[in-house]
Structure formats: structure tokens, C-alpha cells
Amino acid sequence: MAFSHDEERVRAERARAIGLFRYSLICEPADARLSTRQRGRLVRAIAAREHEGPFGQPVRVSRATLDRWLRDWRRGGFDALVPTPPKVSPRTPADVLDLAVALKREVPERTAVQVAAILRAHSGWSPDERTLQRHFVRL
Known part of the structure; x- marks a missing residue:
């Protein structure tokens, strides 16, 4: 799934904010000078709040x-506290989307519903009309 540069930046900022939140909770118990007993007490107190x-x-x-x-x-280090983005693979095959784009470019007035109907007639299956609309917006 392709994201715009702004969407990627926003996702990275959100992930960094989550990492900072996590660090803010563990920075005190992460002190190497604490004994195991002191660290355990501190972690239990943090978990209770x-x-x-x-x-x-x-x-x-x-x-x-x-x-x-x-x-x-x-x-x-800090990078380990930042959540990684999910690895999502597109569920709609690229060749189907390419065919949908070709149909739309052939006749730009075609709606997503019309393109979906043509795809269903051609291959017996088509993605949801909303999926096609989202894809057409990116053109």
C-alpha cells in the first residue's frame, strides 16, 4: 500500500511519540545503579498507576x-522502544488494479462501479468499488 510522504511523516512522528512515552515510563527503573529489588518495587509502583x-x-x-x-x-536503545510499522501486503493483485487503471484511462468518465462491472465480466471477480475509488484518487 503506497502512502504519501506526509502520511509516512505523520506515522513516524506518532511512532516516535509512542517511543518517548515508553521511555518516560522506564527511564527511572532503567538506572543501572538500582538493585533488582529496588527496580522491582519501582516497576510495580509504575504499573499500579x-x-x-x-x-x-x-x-x-x-x-x-x-x-x-x-x-x-x-x-x-531508544529505537527498540519505537513501534515498527506493520508489514502489510496489498490484498488486491497489482495486475487487477493495472487493468482497472487502464479501463479508467481509456474512458475517464467511467465510474468505479462501471469499472468493477467490466472487471467482473472479464475475470469473474473485481475488488470493491471503494477500493477502486481509492486507487483512482491516487492517479
Whole structure:
């Protein structure tokens, strides 16, 4: 799925905000000078409270999650706390979308409903009309 440059920038900023939120919760327990007992007490106290999430909503974080974030941070630093974007593969085959684009360019007045009907008649299947509309907007 192709995203515009602005969408990618917004996603990266949101992911960074999430990473900063995670770090804000684990920065104190991540102190190497703390004993295991002190760290455990601190993590339990953090897990017992409600926090303001990266986008202003109330959030509770379990002790297991805090422990996982601490391990991730120790292994990979701040970058390990930033969520990675999901790896989504397009569900509509590229050749079907290419044919839909060719049909639309052949007669620009064709609607997505008309293109879908032609695709169904041609191959017995077509993507949803809304999928075609979204794809045509990107042209």
C-alpha cells in the first residue's frame, strides 16, 4: 500500500511519540545503579498507576510490559522502544488494479462501479468499488 510522504511523516512522528512515552515510563527503573529489588518495587509502583498516554488518553501498563520495554531498551536503545510499522501486503493483485487503471484511462468518465462491472465480466471477480475509488484518487 503506497502512502504519501506526509502520511509516512505523520506515522513516524506518532511512532516516535509512542517511543518517548515508553521511555518516560522506564527511564527511572532503567538506572543501572538500582538493585533488582529496588527496580522491582519501582516497576510495580509504575504499573499500579494510571498514566497519560502519548496522545492524552489514560493508560495503564502492566508490569510484564514494563519489563519487556526495559529488556528492549537494554538490547536496542531508544529505537527498540519505537513501534515498527506493520508489514502489510496489498490484498488486491497489482495486475487487477493495472487493468482497472487502464479501463479508467481509456474512458475517464467511467465510474468505479462501471469499472468493477467490466472487471467482473472479464475475470469473474473485481475488488470493491471503494477500493477502486481509492486507487483512482491516487492517479
